[in-house]
Amino acid sequence: MIKKLKALMRNDARQIWNDPLLMASLLGPIAVIVFARFIVPPLSSWIEQQYAFSIFLYSDFIATFLLLTIPLLSGTFAGLLMLDERDENMISYYAVTPLTRRGYFAYRLFWPCLLTFGLSSLFFICSGITSIRIESLYSVLLLTIEAPCLALFLAAYAANKVEGLALSKISGLLFAGPIIAAFTPFPWSYLGIWIPTYWPAKSYILAVSGESLLSLGAFGIGLVLHLLFFKSMLGSFMKRID
């Protein structure tokens, strides 16, 4: 199995140079980290001078908002890649290799998980707008589950790449999660609890305000919700390919 995966990984490494978006799924989040580190501070000073409005007060929200771009980018990229390969009948080709169809899909979902885990950890360490604490790991873990959920959502519900693009429009609306977590007062925040992206943001915001126990609680609820979403997306996806 390792040998088969190595062959696929070698092919992907070659593809990274040929396919600009593969590169972008790596460079995009790095650009987001650079933006948070080097652009946000002068930008917020400029806004404060021009409009007497300090966006530093909202740095937790900005951090959770920017963090979300990492699973969205890698999840969307993986989902569209699967759709592209399905449109070009590449999946039937992989299915008759020793890797099998299921092995191929497991491999396709592994990359967005790894990228999201690595790059969101890097965001916490290098962005300069986050506070690093043990609870940060809660957000990283939840974001890591979001990436394959999104890829599966696109691959399960889109019949082809055009529908995949239309659906990726809907997945952009997941940005509502951190917005509701940061700004919406109780009881309206009840609307947000059904959006998976609400929980990593809520867990982080609670941790930063010193509510460690509540942050753990938000992580617990978020984890259950994320795993339920993952299971449901995987179920829909398997039904589609079988």
Added chain:
Amino acid sequence: MRMLMTILYDIRFQWRHGFYFVYLLVCTIYLILLHSIPVHYKETAALLLTFSDPSALGLILAGGIVLLEKDQGIHDSLFVTPIRLREYLIAKSISLSIISVLSAWVIHIFALGMPSSPFLFTFAVMLTSSFFTLLSIGVVVRSQSINGFILLSQLYALPFALPLLDFFDIGPRFMYLIFPTEGSLLLLKSMLQQIAVGEAIYGVIILSIGNAVVFFWAQYSFNQNILLNMGSGEG
């Protein structure tokens, strides 16, 4: 008649692939978002939303459609019919502009009420949408995969976002006058307030010129990269 049938076919295709449903959902979420924004920021937020999404929806969707048609070998059979390339491009622009205009109106009516100049507002959304649709088609014929296309389309579209700097009063205005999207933003302002006649004329002219230039570029690119390769197994 042939033109009308081509447009209707494209609308049916977009309906079947859920574009209208997706935009209904997108508009609903935007309206909820606008509802929660403080009143004095709401108008600016609505204008920026209209510019960046419904007006520019063709940038990603048109390319996706052409790539799918390419994979399915539709172009081979389509262009042996009497349909002309210019009709194909115009139909794509008009059909996607219809979704843009409907979405922009839904957002405006429910968030802010009737636009100050309904005609200019509709015209701005339509011409901006067709501009990005044609730009997308010019880009997609240079791409092999959906992922490559998305990245390339963002690179091509990036310069056309520069007039947003003028919108926020950054830099002298004359620097932005050459961009068709400067005209889009000017005309979209008519949704909030009456704009000067000179500004309206400039907006219409620069957007029309932009559309004409990008139309000929898309036509040339499609011809070179798709039609001339047809039958060789690459189209």
